[in-house]
Amino acid sequence: MKTLKYIIVVLLTVVAFQSCNSDKKSTDQLTEVYQCPMQCEGDKTYDKNVGCPICKMDLQLVEDKVSKTEATGEISDESIFNLTSKWNTEEGTEIQLEDLKGKTLVMVMIYTSCKAACPRLVADMRNIEAQIPKERLEDLQFILVSIDPTIDTPERLKDFAIENAVDAEHWTFLQGTESGVREFANVLSVKYKEISPIDFSHSNIISVFNAQGELMHQQEGLGVDNKETIATILELTP
Secondary structure, three states: OHHHHHHHHHHHHHHHHHHHHHHHHHHHHHHEEEEOOOOOOOOOOEOOOOOOOOOOOOOEEEEOHHHHHHHHOOOOOOOHHHOOOEEEEOOOOEEEHHHHOOOEEEEEEEOOOOOOHHHHHHHHHHHHHHOOOHHHHHHEEEEEEEOOOOOOOHHHHHHHHHHOOOOOOOEEEEEOOHHHHHHHHHHHOOOEEEEEOOEEEEOOEEEEEOOOOOEEEEEEOOOOOOHHHHHHHHHHOO
16 A cells, blocks of 8 residues: 555646646747747748858857747837827727737838838738738737828728728728827837828838737738738737
8 A cells, every 4th residue: 555655646646746847847848939030031030040041150049039938928118019109090990009919910001192102011011911821810909000091081991991891800900190100100110201281201111010010021012911910910829
């Protein structure tokens, strides 16, 4: 009987030790992130040391702030959720960016009276949407931020969403204040300038954020290859 009790104690100890190691391994895996020391691809990171595809140098292990914030639920200093600006959705609901926390975000800045670049940016966003499995769309949000808050009222944004078939639940349009829009554009490195009362020149950038609001990838240009953008979204949206 004593022998049996001893065996049981030993087994429980082994299981507890393995569980502890498993938890530690899981934590270690979350924090193992590699990046090119020359940053050939900007802030892009890898979960394995596969070597930089551009300069061929070995990747360096870097601290994975993303994984730590995901594990703790905290917001890092790099998160757009630190911005306190208020926004109106196309439904007329007032929100802050932090209200979008918890989903992968694909964001672009446009204005509805644009006849040149913006329709192509919307088409690029729809192209991205079309390549995401439907079951993952519930953990993904496409955000279109207007750079013309005076003209682009919630009502106008709603009409634009319907006209362009981007009015499903995983699409959101935002109208902010001029200062809020400018602040957000600076965070995204999007440049824009009013060249007439109804026309703007602006950068053409689609940005991907993780569920904690940290910038993970940017796609610049119109009609460009979006394989890297899709891969980033799928990696962030399991």
